[in-house]
Amino acid sequence: MRDVYVIGAGQSPFGSFPDETYLTLFETAYENALESVGGKLDPDRIDEAFLGTLGVGGRQIGLSSPAVTEHLGLHGVPTTRVENACAASGYSFRSALTAVRAGTADVALAGGYEVMTDTSADQTKWWLGVSGETEWERMSGTTFAGVYAQMASAYLDEYDATVEDLSRVAVKNHGNGAKNPKAHLGFECSLEDANSAPGVADPLNLYHCCPTTDGASAALLASEEVAAEFDGPSVKIAGAGAASGRVGLFQRESLTSIPASVQAGEEAYAEAGVTPDDLDFAEVHDCFAIAELLAYDDLGFCERGEAGRLLREGVVDPDGELPTNTSGGLKSKGHPIGATGTGQVVEAFFQLRGEAHVQVDDPTYGLTHNVGGSGGGVTVHVFERTEVDA
Amino acid sequence: MSDERDVAGDLATDGGTATDADPVGIETAAIRLPAFRLSSEEIADAWGTSHAPGVERKAVAGADEDALTMAVAAAERVLAGGDEGAAEAPTTVVDPGRIDLVVTATTTPPMEEGEFTPRLVRALGLPTDVATATVRGSTAAGGEALARGLEAARSGTALVVVSDCPTGDPAETDHPMGAGAAAFVLSADPAVEVGDPAWHVEEYPGIRHRERGAETVDTLDITTYQRTAIRESITAATETLADDGGPLEASGFEAVDAAAVHQPNGSLPYRATGDLPVDPGTVQAGTVADRIGDAGAATVPIGLLAAVADRNADGDDPDAHHGVATFFGGGTAVSMACRGTLSVAGVDELDGGESITYDDYLRKRGTIVDGAVAGGGAHVSLPNWQGSLDQRYRLAAGRCPECGGVTFPPTGACRECHERVTFEEFEAPRTGTVRAVTVIGQGGAPPEFTGHQQRDGAYGVAIVDLGEGEDEITLPGQLTDADPTDVEVGETVAATVRRIYEQEGVPRYGVKFVPTDAESTDAE
Numbered sequence: 001m002r003d004v005y006v007i008g009a010g011q012s013p014f015g016s017f018p019d020e021t022y023l024t025l026f027e028t029a030y031e032n033a034l035e036s037v038g039g040k041l042d043p044d045r046i047d048e049a050f051l052g053t054l055g056v057g058g059r060q061i062g063l064s065s066p067a068v069t070e071h072l073g074l075h076g077v078p079t080t081r082v083e084n085a086c087a088a089s090g091y092s093f094r095s096a097l098t099a100v101r102a103g104t105a106d107v108a109l110a111g112g113y114e115v116m117t118d119t120s121a122d123q124t125k126w127w128l129g130v131s132g133e134t135e136w137e138r139m140s141g142t143t144f145a146g147v148y149a150q151m152a153s154a155y156l157d158e159y160d161a162t163v164e165d166l167s168r169v170a171v172k173n174h175g176n177g178a179k180n181p182k183a184h185l186g187f188e189c190s191l192e193d194a195n196s197a198p199g200v201a202d203p204l205n206l207y208h209c210c211p212t213t214d215g216a217s218a219a220l221l222a223s224e225e226v227a228a229e230f231d232g233p234s235v236k237i238a239g240a241g242a243a244s245g246r247v248g249l250f251q252r253e254s255l256t257s258i259p260a261s262v263q264a265g266e267e268a269y270a271e272a273g274v275t276p277d278d279l280d281f282a283e284v285h286d287c288f289a290i291a292e293l294l295a296y297d298d299l300g301f302c303e304r305g306e307a308g309r310l311l312r313e314g315v316v317d318p319d320g321e322l323p324t325n326t327s328g329g330l331k332s333k334g335h336p337i338g339a340t341g342t343g344q345v346v347e348a349f350f351q352l353r354g355e356a357h358v359q360v361d362d363p364t365y366g367l368t369h370n371v372g373g374s375g376g377g378v379t380v381h382v383f384e385r386t387e388v389d390a
Numbered sequence: 391m392s393d394e395r396d397v398a399g400d401l402a403t404d405g406g407t408a409t410d411a412d413p414v415g416i417e418t419a420a421i422r423l424p425a426f427r428l429s430s431e432e433i434a435d436a437w438g439t440s441h442a443p444g445v446e447r448k449a450v451a452g453a454d455e456d457a458l459t460m461a462v463a464a465a466e467r468v469l470a471g472g473d474e475g476a477a478e479a480p481t482t483v484v485d486p487g488r489i490d491l492v493v494t495a496t497t498t499p500p501m502e503e504g505e506f507t508p509r510l511v512r513a514l515g516l517p518t519d520v521a522t523a524t525v526r527g528s529t530a531a532g533g534e535a536l537a538r539g540l541e542a543a544r545s546g547t548a549l550v551v552v553s554d555c556p557t558g559d560p561a562e563t564d565h566p567m568g569a570g571a572a573a574f575v576l577s578a579d580p581a582v583e584v585g586d587p588a589w590h591v592e593e594y595p596g597i598r599h600r601e602r603g604a605e606t607v608d609t610l611d612i613t614t615y616q617r618t619a620i621r622e623s624i625t626a627a628t629e630t631l632a633d634d635g636g637p638l639e640a641s642g643f644e645a646v647d648a649a650a651v652h653q654p655n656g657s658l659p660y661r662a663t664g665d666l667p668v669d670p671g672t673v674q675a676g677t678v679a680d681r682i683g684d685a686g687a688a689t690v691p692i693g694l695l696a697a698v699a700d701r702n703a704d705g706d707d708p709d710a711h712h713g714v715a716t717f718f719g720g721g722t723a724v725s726m727a728c729r730g731t732l733s734v735a736g737v738d739e740l741d742g743g744e745s746i747t748y749d750d751y752l753r754k755r756g757t758i759v760d761g762a763v764a765g766g767g768a769h770v771s772l773p774n775w776q777g778s779l780d781q782r783y784r785l786a787a788g789r790c791p792e793c794g795g796v797t798f799p800p801t802g803a804c805r806e807c808h809e810r811v812t813f814e815e816f817e818a819p820r821t822g823t824v825r826a827v828t829v830i831g832q833g834g835a836p837p838e839f840t841g842h843q844q845r846d847g848a849y850g851v852a853i854v855d856l857g858e859g860e861d862e863i864t865l866p867g868q869l870t871d872a873d874p875t876d877v878e879v880g881e882t883v884a885a886t887v888r889r890i891y892e893q894e895g896v897p898r899y900g901v902k903f904v905p906t907d908a909e910s911t912d913a914e
Contacts, residue, residue: 121833122837122840125835125836125837126836126837129836134769134770135770135774135778135799136799136865136866137866138836139770139890139891139900140851140866140867140868141830141835141836141839141842141849141851141868142828142830142836142851142866143834143835143836145834146828146830146834146851149828149829150826150827150828150851150852150853150866151826152828153826153827153828153879154825154826154853154879157826157878157879157880199829199831200831200834201828201829201830201831201834202827202828202829202831202874202875203828204828246805248866249826249853249866250853250864250865250866251805251864255825255826255853
């Protein structure tokens with residue numbers, strides 16, 4: 001199995017851009033990814049493309065990937081749409097990784113896109129619920145906010161965490177996102193703001209929920225041989241893990257853990273030969289504040305049930321031991337469903353290159369964690385800054 | 391006057407086990423009222439006056455209730471001999487396999503044409519070879535249904551369920567309109583003997599009717615004509631009861647101490663019995679419209695049960711108690727005499743309930759709610775929905791023959807051992823514990839639930855554990871009949887069949903959960 005490197009990564013601004021299309025948004029992300037490569041990468045060298053999207057709004061559900069690659073001039077390049085809800089581009093990234101590892105591609109494009117803010121409120125809610133378990137969970141009258149709220153109610157009941165800990169996720173992530181010019185909600189918020197926001201689905205309020213966002217992101221993956229051609233610190237994909245789980249929350253043993261996150265995390269750590277202690281930063285899936293707490297527990301950042309403490313003690317702040325969601329996370333940077341997974345890779349790439357907006361001091365290892373739905377599919381990737389011999 | 395009325399009659403003529411001389415009647419019975427009450431003062435505040443004479447307050451169906459869900463709840467109650475977890479132990483549990491005939495009566499079926507009784511049969515898990523009949527069309531439907539059930543009781547067991555929630559023009563006709571359901575198990579082993587029904591049929595147009603396609607009941611209100619028609623019909627149907635060889639034969643009308651008489655409001659039954667030898671106290675004993683309003687076809691059946699309920703508390707001879715029930719539709723009057731008493735589950739609900747405001751009332755009824763929502767619904771096809779009815783009504787779960795683990799819904803691989811097996815199906819218990827709960831506020835509902843939220847306000851959604859140990863199943867469900875903000879993890883809830891949502895014009899039903907107010911035994 002070949003070592004694989006991220007040689008470039010980029011994103012469009014995340015936000016509300018009703019005048020853009022998924023084609024134009026991805027074009028921006030792709031151009032920024034090419035721009036980030038240390039030297040000129042001839043697009044003709046891209047052997048295959050894997051693009052994630054849920055397809056919110058029902059636009060070009062069939063063959064959206066060829067529509068994108070042809071729009072970019074990647075004429076004839078084999079491409080596949082990858083759909084795993086909010087983990088669509090975590091999985092498109094994994095597919096590209098597999099292709100380069102296997103040697104069927106030397107350079108692969110991974111990415112994702114979503115346009116969410118140009119449809120009616122009812123249409124949006126319809127689409128947000130389609131990745132939950134349809135026959136029972138949806139039919140009990142919930143969308144995702146409701147399902148994560150149920151997890152929050154169980155978590156707050158079971159462990160020593162509070163609604164204020166949920167608010168601390170918002171405060172931290174907005175603090176980071178305020179420094180990210182590509183963030184959707186790039187403003188700071190106080191603990192009081194976050195505590196007193198209007199309720200959405202008890203115990204979650206508006207500040208405990210990410211926005212619906214338009215955006216695209218892209219990453220260029222390459223073999224070690226190709227990576228060696230380019231300048232700058234190299235970003236190696238040191239470990240990859242992925243797992244699936246029951247789509248419906250009610251179908252799972254525990255309501256306060258996402259088993260697929262645990263499994264994917266363990267795989268990624270094992271492959272990279274690291275433990276959570278070795279990580280210098282992490283981008284975790286914080287679609288709702290409770291999801292970030294679950295991620296801390298499930299990825300071994302702390303003992304189970306201790307997630308609230310990491311927030312209270314500042315462990316996950318930019319100057320803490322394990323800065324988390326320095327990009328602003330889904331909460332502040334935004335959550336264009338299909339673009340979120342590779343959007344996290346963009347942050348990891350720039351952190352390890354020392355070019356992030358909220359830069360961690362000299363990092364070696366970083367982790368990305370992308371969850372589909374309420375835990376039906378998860379990817380975890382561990383990235384390592386290393387030197388490639390030319 | 392009534393549809394599909396020729397199914398049950400055959401049962402009575404096939405030889406049977408009882409002779410004409412053997413008494414038939416009510417073996418057990420239950421009342422089921424919705425949780426909400428609206429006082430006539432609220433109506434008077436809103437309209438300047440209340441057109442509901444003699445009605446102090448009325449029962450109001452919840453936003454997810456209709457004639458079918460109330461019928462299911464009443465029937466569940468009578469078959470279970472009371473409520474699970476209720477203070478009083480269940481009296482008689484009726485084996486569903488005994489039921490030969492199910493007759494329902496309502497003037498407000500959820501669909502103008504479409505299955506009503508089969509849905510009830512399915513929700514109760516009754517055998518598929520049970521005979522059914524559905525009586526509709528007038529407030530006499532409850533009497534017609536009981537008459538059909540009594541015939542069948544000579545040779546078997548009949549379940550008669552009368553459930554109704556009429557509406558009228560909000561400015562006037564609607565003021566007395568209430569809601570409720572009563573369920574009867576009729577057999578040749580009666581606690582309350584019921585005699586042969588006596589009939590009086592005459593054409594009286596314009597007294598009470600609902601135009602084709604209309605939602606609301608109307609009356610032309612031709613006062614003297616109407617009063618005379620009702621009084622004469624009721625008198626004609628009732629006066630023969632004293633000498634027809636039935637329960638009043640020996641004692642005559644003097645022994646009647648309760649009369650449940652056609653009661654579209656709380657005053658009319660007194661006026662309508664003016665030509666009969668019954669005193670106001672007797673009429674009062676069978677009148678419930680003062681507390682539940684005009685529950686259409688269900689008012690007299692509920693009144694009858696209120697009249698015959700628990701009258702031997704002081705050690706009297708139960709057979710000393712005699713009652714009369716008199717139904718009137720738009721022209722049919724039917725009357726029956728009874729003797730005896732029995733314990734009626736749910737009778738306490740006549741004096742219970744949660745008061746709501748007139749605004750709440752209009753919302754719950756959908757009067758001021760549009761309900762139509764763009765954006766479509768999540769697509770669960772009707773064939774798929776139909777295939778899951780055992781799960782949605784009866785909580786059918788699967789036990790794995792390999793590892794003993796349980797899976798709900800019982801499809802796909804075993805949730806415990808992940809082997810692909812053929813599950814052994816079993817019904818989960820209908821009470822359980824909240825494991826997780828949230829409240830879906832304004833704007834947070836999926837589009838197919840927006841109409842429900844407009845009518846009912848913020849609603850709770852819980853993940854509920856049902857059963858113990860290895861047999862424990864988990865499912866998500868909406869909370870109903872409760873302030874969702876009061877429900878916490880660890881609380882006990884009971885399953886009830888309610889309207890889930892409507893898609894492509896077809897209402898779909900399944901379990902929701904009602905907090906039982908019982909303290910959870912431990913914090914699990």
